Amino acid sequence: ARHEARTAADQPAVTRDGVTLEVAANVADASEAEQAYEQGADGIGLMRSEFLFMARESAPTMEEQRAVYQAAIEAMHGRPVIIRTLDIGADKALSYLPLPAVANPALGTRGVRLLNAHGGLLDDQLRALLAVDAPERLRIMVPMVTDVTDLRAVRQRLEILAAERGITRLPALGVMIEVPAAALSAASLAREADFLSIGTNDLTQYTLAMDREDAVLAGRADVLHPAVLRLIAMTVEAARGEDCWVGVCGAAAGDPLAWAALAALGVNELSVEPARVAEIKAELRSLDLSALAKALPAWLTLDEARAVRSALGDWLANSN
Ligand code: PEP
Numbered sequence: 364a365r366h367e368a369r370t371a372a373d374q375p376a377v378t379r380d381g382v383t384l385e386v387a388a389n390v391a392d393a394s395e396a397e398q399a400y401e402q403g404a405d406g407i408g409l410m411r412s413e414f415l416f417m418a419r420e421s422a423p424t425m426e427e428q429r430a431v432y433q434a435a436i437e438a439m440h441g442r443p444v445i446i447r448t449l450d451i452g453a454d455k456a457l458s459y460l461p462l463p464a465v466a467n468p469a470l471g472t473r474g475v476r477l478l479n480a481h482g483g484l485l486d487d488q489l490r491a492l493l494a495v496d497a498p499e500r501l502r503i504m505v506p507m508v509t510d511v512t513d514l515r516a517v518r519q520r521l522e523i524l525a526a527e528r529g530i531t532r533l534p535a536l537g538v539m540i541e542v543p544a545a546a547l548s549a550a551s552l553a554r555e556a557d558f559l560s561i562g563t564n565d566l567t568q569y570t571l572a573m574d575r576e577d578a579v580l581a582g583r584a585d586v587l588h589p590a591v592l593r594l595i596a597m598t599v600e601a602a603r604g605e606d607c608w609v610g611v612c613g614a615a616a617g618d619p620l621a622w623a624a625l626a627a628l629g630v631n632e633l634s635v636e637p638a639r640v641a642e643i644k645a646e647l648r649s650l651d652l653s654a655l656a657k658a659l660p661a662w663l664t665l666d667e668a669r670a671v672r673s674a675l676g677d678w679l680a681n682s683n
């Protein structure tokens with residue numbers, strides 16, 4: 364029975380009306396990538412590389428990093444692996460990289476802003492990623508991008524470091540859409556990036572101006588808020604217009620209801636916790652995607668997330 368379950372989970376997720384979506388996993392390290400493969404993940408949609416840098420006295424060496432990235436690639440047996448460059452600042456800190464205390468760290472020098480300000484850290488990480496064997500399976504993803512200048516700065520370093528090593532085959536370089544400005548400018552990002560992945564945790568936080576860690580606001584900081592959904596819809600449309608692959612790697616991809624809205628908005632991939640992969644694949648297989656895509660636009664102009672949750676919940680309950 365275990366073998367049969369594994370075989371079913373391993374198959375692609377094709378909706379009732381014949382649309383294939385990739386269901387990938389979010390992981391922190393190579394052992395979680397192994398779990399993801401066991402669960403039938405079609406790839407790694409997000410490897411949060413910062414876990415390799417946290418809870419230690421100094422930054423990992425280039426060789427330590429390369430070994431971890433390589434292990435994640437091997438764990439997925441040929442399936443694509445998206446590794447995110449270091450995303451530090453705001454909720455994540457490094458003891459060996461003291462940052463000045465600022466009033467609003469979530470709006471400060473974090474993510475790609477921090478990495479572009481600490482070129483040594485960025486270069487070491489890019490060198491380690493360039494040293495990975497099988498660059499065709501590796502995709503590099505840049506967090507907290509505001510506009511194309513953030514992407515260009517990383518691409519320039521990547522190209523210089525590759526040229527120094529005589530490397531001609533570069534891994535794909537994509538961006539996270541988690542800042543409202545990036546969603547609003549998704550077309551220009553999609554023109555220059557090799558792929559987009561929507562980070563719904565931060566996109567929700569920044570769109571609604573509600574701290575993702577705030578317990579009082581937790582009930583309202585919901586990805587199904589129509590304003591957030593409209594930014595996601597814009598992002599997907601812009602990506603489509605540029606023939607650019609677009610995934611989702613925030614928690615919404617595995618949310619009991621939101622996964623369906625994201626699928627209906629037309630994303631190519633849902634990246635979820637390894638333990639959710641098989642369930643989300645099974646849910647997708649019973650979904651009539653085009654029927655939901657017809658119902659969805661009316662909900663994008665509702666007043667609040669609660670109303671969308673209830674409309675979507677009713678629709679899914681009645682569709683089975
Ligand atoms: C996100 O913001 O949705 C995301 C996937 O990144 P993190 O949760 O690591 O900030």
Ligand code: MG
Pocket residue numbers: 506541562564565
């Ligand atoms: Mg984020």
